[in-house]
Amino acid sequence: AAFAADFAAWVDAQPGVTLTVALSGGSTPKRLFELWADQFSDKIDWSRIEFFWGDERCVPPEDAESNYGVAKELLFDRISIPGENIHRVKGEASPEQECNRYEQEIQRIVPADRDGNPQFDLIILGMGDDGHTASIFPHQNEFLKSPKVCEVATHPQSGQQRVTLTGRVLDAAKKVTVLVTGAGKADVLAEVINKQGAFADYPVSHVDAEDTCFYVDQAAAAKLS
């Protein structure tokens, strides 16, 4: 709820500006999408926002695993936003080809910073129980350092393929917000924030955008000192 409101204020504070925003997937943003649709549908000028995703599972949009499918059902179908503002990863396409196509689409719409990196105005991330973020999983550090915009990643347990933004694009964003909820994330979150234990193994620990902020609920924050 705090982030939903802060996002509305952030958009409002930049009148007339088109903003590029990458959404996260998984379970955490579902409540955010519902709140935006329920309470902010007429309070945010959605037509000024170009939506992308930080990662997508390589499944069709109708699949329950589709990050786009979830956002469509809970948010886009309930607000007024031009279809051309929604830049989804086509999870039903060939992963390698789609990775290249999505990279080109990002480069077409998202302005580059002085180093040539696409610079999103805002990237919303989540954190998995294993410390992954976007679809950069532990021990896949090559994606943190990749010179590319996107990579095809593989989920270490399920083998599901994903298209993910790389670490350099996460770090180049003007603003990164990490949403973390639930008791199942408390131990890893404490390690990440306190830089203790296995924190360096968790990809989320390496996100280093200039303005990086975590929004956490009480259950996730239970082990923070």
Ligand SMILES: O=C1O[C@H](COP(=O)(O)O)[C@@H](O)[C@H](O)[C@H]1O
């Ligand atoms: O697989 C994914 O996992 C992370 C975390 O998801 P959650 O279900 O624990 O909230 C998510 O940020 C990422 O976008 C998603 O594809």
